[in-house]
Amino acid sequence: MLAGKRILLIVGGGIAAYKALELVRLLKKAGATVSPVLTRAGAEFVTPLSLSALAGEKLHQDLFDLGDEAEMGHIQLSRAADLLVVAPATADLMAKMATGRADDLASTLLLATDKRVLVAPAMNVRMWTHPATQRNLATLRGDGVLMVGPDEGEMACGEYGPGRMAEPVAILAAIDAALGGGPLAGRHVLVTSGPTHEPIDPVRYIANRSSGAQGTAIAAALRDLGARVTFVTGTAEVPPPQGVTVVRVETAAQMLAAVQAALPAEAAVMAAAVADWRVANAAGQKMKKDGTGQPPALEFAENPDILATVSQGAQRPRLVVGFAAETTDVLAHATAKRARKGCDWIVANDVSPATGIMGGSENAVTLISAEGAESWPRMAKDAVARRLAARIAEALA
Template identity: 80%
Template sequence: MLADKRILLIIGGGIAAYKSLALIRLLKRAGAAVTPVLTRAGAEFVTPLSVSALAGEKVYDALFDLTDEAEMGHIQLSRVADLIVVAPATADLLAKMVQGRADDLASTLLLATDTRVLVAPAMNVRMWQHPATQRNIAQARADGVQVVGPDEGEMACGEYGPGRMAEPEVIMQAISSELGSGPLAGKHVLVTSGPTHEPIDPVRYIANRSSGAQGTAIAVALRDLGAKVTFVTGPASVPAPAGVAVVRVETAAEMLAAVEAAFPADAAVMAAAVADWRVANASGSKLKKDGSGLAPALEFAENPDILTRVSQGALRPALVVGFAAETDHVAEYAAAKRLRKGCDWIVANDVSPATGIMGGSENAVTLITAAGSEVWPRMAKDAVARELAARIAAALRA
């Protein structure tokens, strides 16, 4: 997938540096050339010999090495790559990158380049959550740096939380996406996510309990397979993913307009939980109690059916995937919805309160197609997203 691509891999200091060895293997297997740069701290965890042996190239580790400067100066080294990958990206490396500091080879390379940069953060959970690190990562994203991870899990120090470096396979997917490779390279996929908010008055609205987590995970998985993703999101409780075109909306009408503006697309994944109704007589001022004990009379109107519009519209994508969140007769209702709406697939799930799926970190879905239904085991929403993205890639290839 990465034939003729050159990756400049900067290995920072941290226990996660051992994963960089597996990443080098994956990059080489995909056909990429890997130029490794090892920081002084990184060399405390992996040896230059092991890195060089796997990469098949010299390891660069000193800014003031006369031989290296004569053969390939650090300025040239920073610009011959198609992508610079920092894995692990420590809190110190991130800070240097954002502040423009250049006091060693790695930080100098990052400052002296106009090549795209992808970082895989790895650090203690408290370091990751510290306001300084969060400011730095936000600024890095604003500067155009792509960020993959970190994952949540047990740390080498014994603590638990976000801060683990993403797995090499996930970093590989992000690299493929960044370099325009992967099974969905050249494809445009529209993803809708999150709830919509339908105003009652300026301070109240009708909504549902969707967090947007599943739609966000799907956008990430599609991006990591190389797709160009347009992500239309309502007011979700999870942050929008990096590396995709984000369009923020509030109401169903705004979501419909954003969806139509995003066409043409090769596929559409309609994961948003759109409110079925809106208040037709929404007030322009806050509704007040009048002492009568009577609630205000609200008149409801049906919202536009976005999934039907997409499935039956003139600019219909080759593949349209709808979602059905049900509490009863899940597969039966979802199968009927697929036929009624005209979409190709329906991803159905049981959102009864006892399942904990609505707003939770896991999902248990049934994929319904013209060929029948397939029950997937309960798994993390990220895993559901990766499986669905792989199915979409296979369908578009076919």
């Protein structure tokens, strides 16, 4: 997919900048044209001559290069490429991207572009895990910026943990996926996410504590592998990802209708926290206290079982993945749910209040299939999403 493609490569300032030279070589070997941009900090680690020589293209460093800016060169440069790649993406560059700063050539190109952007973060482990960096990361993901890495390992500073820039081969694969050559390219995947709200009256409703963060991350991860994603979401706390088809719903009945309308699909990931029950006698007007001290009598009816309907329906996807959020006997309940619903996989997790998982930024899941149960370590929900997306790609290959 890279032959004839133009990549605008922005090299940030970090010890990992040396890997950018190998990335240029791999891109050229794959038939891509590379336009290199080197930040001032990046020039402390690699020379302009080496980067330009490997790319075989003019190197760009200064925003106010008169020869280029006479024709608004930074606009043309940012839009002539098929993809912008930032490698390494330092904490400073990511902060500029998240806040819309444009005080040098690199940040101006990133703000002026109308093309997709892929970043390969690289920084000290403490910088990576700092709340400010994680907030910026969440903002960038919400804006549709693609991510590859970082890896976990020993740092140049001697510390160990996440923050190492992904290897050039992995970045090359991510670039290929971003340009439509990913393992899920051309495949339609349906993802449900978020809670459903079941009205009691026009003001009140029954809901649950789901934030929608895990489902949103899964939709983004599948998109990053090239899938065409239909994202059916309830009223979630987190915004939907860019680059997917978003269908907003409120109730379980609306979600079922949206899911059925989105089929057929090759895979369905049913991550939504759907209310099991709805109020059958929901009031048309706001309920008022009547002075008797007696609460209103609410009658409940069972909601449609969306996972079972999809798993057992005539338009069943090749792969159906359900979720089981439990507070007791997680494996037993989730295993029974997989058999009862008829889905292929169940992603089970313990959402007891002490875990902090429901509404939190991390998850600890067990993937249950016909082959057995596979427990994954606790990790960020984005990492869970990427791992699950990779398994889905393998299953559909």
